[in-house]
Amino acid sequence: MIKNISVIGSGTMGNGIAHTFAQFGYSVNLIDINQEALDKALQTITKNLDRQIGKGTLTEEQKVETLKHIITSTSVEAGVKHADLVVEAATENLDLKLKIFKDLDSFAPADAILASNTSSISITQIAAVTNRGDKIIGMHFMNPVPVMKLVEVIRGYQTSDETTKTIMSLSESLHKTPVEVNDYPGFVANRILMPMINEAIYTLYEGVAGVYEIDTVMKLGMAHPMGPLQLADFIGLDVCLAILKVLHDGFGNPKYAPCPLLVNMVAAGKKGAKTGEGFYTYTSGSKDLIVANKFKKS
Numbered sequence: 001m002i003k004n005i006s007v008i009g010s011g012t013m014g015n016g017i018a019h020t021f022a023q024f025g026y027s028v029n030l031i032d033i034n035q036e037a038l039d040k041a042l043q044t045i046t047k048n049l050d051r052q053i054g055k056g057t058l059t060e061e062q063k064v065e066t067l068k069h070i071i072t073s074t075s076v077e078a079g080v081k082h083a084d085l086v087v088e089a090a091t092e093n094l095d096l097k098l099k100i101f102k103d104l105d106s107f108a109p110a111d112a113i114l115a116s117n118t119s120s121i122s123i124t125q126i127a128a129v130t131n132r133g134d135k136i137i138g139m140h141f142m143n144p145v146p147v148m149k150l151v152e153v154i155r156g157y158q159t160s161d162e163t164t165k166t167i168m169s170l171s172e173s174l175h176k177t178p179v180e181v182n183d184y185p186g187f188v189a190n191r192i193l194m195p196m197i198n199e200a201i202y203t204l205y206e207g208v209a210g211v212y213e214i215d216t217v218m219k220l221g222m223a224h225p226m227g228p229l230q231l232a233d234f235i236g237l238d239v240c241l242a243i244l245k246v247l248h249d250g251f252g253n254p255k256y257a258p259c260p261l262l263v264n265m266v267a268a269g270k271k272g273a274k275t276g277e278g279f280y281t282y283t284s285g286s287k288d289l290i291v292a293n294k295f296k297k298s
């Protein structure tokens with residue numbers, strides 16, 4: 001039975017994952033190499049719990065209980081010693097994840113399941129650096145974790161039925177809807193989403209239409225809650241580029257080649273909302289449209 005959960009990485013996703021498990025009564029050990037990131041994560045969790053109280057979906061007592069269920073640590077070795085499950089949500093970098101999983105394999109109990117929240121790195125490749133391939137699985141939460149209902153559960157080549165079943169029912173215990181998919185580049189979510197975003201960027205780059213027009217067509221015409229260019233800004237243009245490269249390399253199909261405009265924007269440091277500028281500019285919480293012509297292919 002899963003009771004103790006260690007979460008590796010306390011950034012955007014890690015704090016949301018810790019928040020969600022703690023809210024549903026699991027004991028969480030949130031681990032990051034960076035103490036500042038841990039302090040910031042606890043502040044964010046508190047703020048998001050207050051927001052839930054404001055919406056009437058959580059009580060003050062539940063907030064206190066949730067926070068009681070979370071402890072933090074800067075040591076992976078100490079932090080995973082009693083884990084039934086580890087969910088890794090560290091920076092998206094292959095070498096880093098392989099190193100983390102090697103460590104987890106040595107430090108976590110032999111029967112613990114080790115899951116990754118990776119958006120694009122192969123679960124099978126991660127499993128290969130451990131001695132418990134049957135217990136390695138993808139648990140791909142969506143941002144913001146406490147709000148979004150989906151968990152994309154990714155079965156690596158060696159993942160067992162038992163591990164998959166445990167993670168599917170654990171996800172349901174968080175009031176989420178898990179969906180089981182196999183481990184191929186981009187899984188399902190990003191294999192479909194990223195080509196759409198890339199095509200929107202090509203449409204802009206070729207001068208077919210401007211930022212406002214492209215996003216409005218998809219919002220009002222397809223009932224998407226936000227346009228693909230704005231969504232790319234929120235995901236991070238560097239993250240979109242990295243995932244497109246995984247699709248391009250993994251399938252060897254030119255249809256996944258990242259648009260040169262995306263490559264240029266990332267090289268120029270315009271990575272979307274987090275840097276204050278992408279297809280829109282972001283100043284003190286509000287978003288403004290950049291003149292569309294700026295993006296045209298010359």
Ligand SMILES: NC(=O)c1ccc[n+]([C@@H]2O[C@H](COP(=O)([O-])OP(=O)(O)OC[C@H]3O[C@@H](n4cnc5c(N)ncnc54)[C@H](O)[C@@H]3O)[C@@H](O)[C@H]2O)c1
Nearest residue numbers: 009010011012013032033034037089090091092118119143
């Ligand atoms: N941001 C999203 O919308 C999103 C959505 C789904 C999945 N993901 C995936 O979730 C993972 C985390 O993404 P994020 O956006 O939260 O990143 P982030 O940059 O916000 O946070 C990453 C955290 O990992 C920490 N870290 C780095 N190396 C570490 C180590 N060795 N041990 C412990 N902590 C370490 C960093 O200090 C940082 O706090 C990535 O694999 C990403 O692909 C992200």
